[in-house]
Amino acid sequence: MGEHPDSALVRRGCTAFSQGDLETVSTMMTADAVHHVPGDNAMSGHHKGRDACLDLYRTMFEETAGTMRVDLETVMCDGRGHAMAVHRLRAERGNRGIDMKTGNFFTIVGGKITDIDECVEDIDAFDAFWGT
Template sequence: MSEHPHSALVRRGYEAFGRGDMETLRSLLTADCVHHVPGGSRISGHYKGQDNILDLYRELGELTGGTLRVELRGAYPDGRGHVMAVHTYHADRGDRGIEMPGGLWFTIVGGKISDIDECVQDIDEADAFWGVAG
């Protein structure tokens, strides 16, 4: 059985993120894509547009000293333009570490990602790891 094209798109995004390949990530996003990060930490909020989203991803790398890694567990399409991706992320920041399951809900339009809604297992723990909004 072949992989659904929307799942393959999401998988390519996870692979590019893992390599720090911002140009590939840019090519997978619509110009007006929005990434929604839950909680009340310094990284929480709505990042609209490719540049803002890629700046967020760079900041995640900087805040964790390059230790952030995300292990994709599965990518599940609904056949109507959405993919639910489940992953575990690991990172260190200062004297803190985190390992947390979570997921991303992707909306796909015209073969590109137009919206990313992020969910985490424990919002309070994620907020404590990333630090207070500033």
């Protein structure tokens, strides 16, 4: 039995993201996709539209001088258009570092990502890392 298509999509997206391949990531998202980033920091908010999501990702890579890594640990799906990815986020930004578990809850429609809800292990550390 093979991997469910929703899990495979998320796995491919996480791999592309980790490699900084935002062109591939963009092909996996709908034009109106939204990425919800938690907390009260410079990255927080509801990034609405594929272009806004890609701008967020570019900013994250720039702010961490390319040190940001997302190591995928597992992907789970419900077979009804939802998938969860658990990863380890590691990055450096100025004199700060971050190393924590994070997760994304994906909504998938027609084989494309329409919504990403991000969760983090330690919201205070996440806020401190990204600053305001």
